Amino acid sequence: MAPTSLHGTPMTEPVRLAKRVVALTQCSRREAEQYIEGGWVRVDGVVVEEPQFMVDSQTVELDPGARLIATEPATLVLHKPVGYDAGSGPNPARALVTPDSRWPDDPSGVRPLKRHLQRLTSPLSLPTEASGLLIFTQDWRVTRKLTEDIDRVEQEFVVEVSGELSPEGLALLNHGLRFNNYAMPPIKVSWQSEQRLRFAFKGLAPTQIEPMCHAVGLAVVSMKCLRVGRIPLARMPPGQWRYLAPTERI
Numbered sequence: 001m002a003p004t005s006l007h008g009t010p011m012t013e014p015v016r017l018a019k020r021v022v023a024l025t026q027c028s029r030r031e032a033e034q035y036i037e038g039g040w041v042r043v044d045g046v047v048v049e050e051p052q053f054m055v056d057s058q059t060v061e062l063d064p065g066a067r068l069i070a071t072e073p074a075t076l077v078l079h080k081p082v083g084y085d086a087g088s089g090p091n092p093a094r095a096l097v098t099p100d101s102r103w104p105d106d107p108s109g110v111r112p113l114k115r116h117l118q119r120l121t122s123p124l125s126l127p128t129e130a131s132g133l134l135i136f137t138q139d140w141r142v143t144r145k146l147t148e149d150i151d152r153v154e155q156e157f158v159v160e161v162s163g164e165l166s167p168e169g170l171a172l173l174n175h176g177l178r179f180n181n182y183a184m185p186p187i188k189v190s191w192q193s194e195q196r197l198r199f200a201f202k203g204l205a206p207t208q209i210e211p212m213c214h215a216v217g218l219a220v221v222s223m224k225c226l227r228v229g230r231i232p233l234a235r236m237p238p239g240q241w242r243y244l245a246p247t248e249r250i
Contacts, residue, residue, distance in 0.1 A: 040066035132225030169216030
């Protein structure tokens with residue numbers, strides 16, 4: 001007996017998956033592509049997200065809960081461990097973003113798709129020796145927010161230090177240090193414990209934290225990014241990631 005499609009029509013010539021979905025559902029080609037790109041179509045029980053995927057005798061099924069929603073660019077939040085490079089480098093943090101490393105308690109409600117893990121960029125730097133929140137995105141709006149508009153986004157770091165703070169050192173960290181004849185912007189620095197400082201700042205690169213500490217007699221032992229804008233690291237374990245929910249704003 002000849003192989004049949006979902007509706008019993010003999011299939012002999014390979015066709016694009018989108019064309020098969022059109023035949024099965026009587027929808028438009030663009031609607032078929034949206035179903036496929038949204039992860040709603042299975043070929044022999046396996047989700048396929050590429051409309052150009054070629055099929056012949058395989059069983060093609062549309063999820064009963066399928067919805068025609070345009071696939072939006074994804075933004076992800078990773079808890080970067082120490083030793084991983086935020087951008088290009090020998091040990092890229094991007095390699096940690098895999099389907100298996102998604103935080104099981106991800107509260108975003110976003111349906112995971114393979115395409116969400118492709119063409120990701122990290123617009124905001126985080127030093128290799130630092131840990132904490134690192135953002136990856138496919139969305140040009142997020143990229144612009146974290147590059148062109150970064151001076152309006154507050155970042156929060158906790159910094160473990162050693163050494164003895166110089167007189168007026170805390171006041172200098174908050175407002176008064178100069179490097180290469182450039183005055184550092186006013187920021188908020190406060191003690192969290194005997195060896196831990198909290199930095200909250202705008203218009204400052206995280207790489208400037210260490211020289212600032214050195215200037216007032218302190219050595220940086222470790223740095224961790226706790227927050228970027230309104231996005232907190234929260235309880236997510238190192239090496240895991242979650243989606244930025246559609247309702248969240250940086």
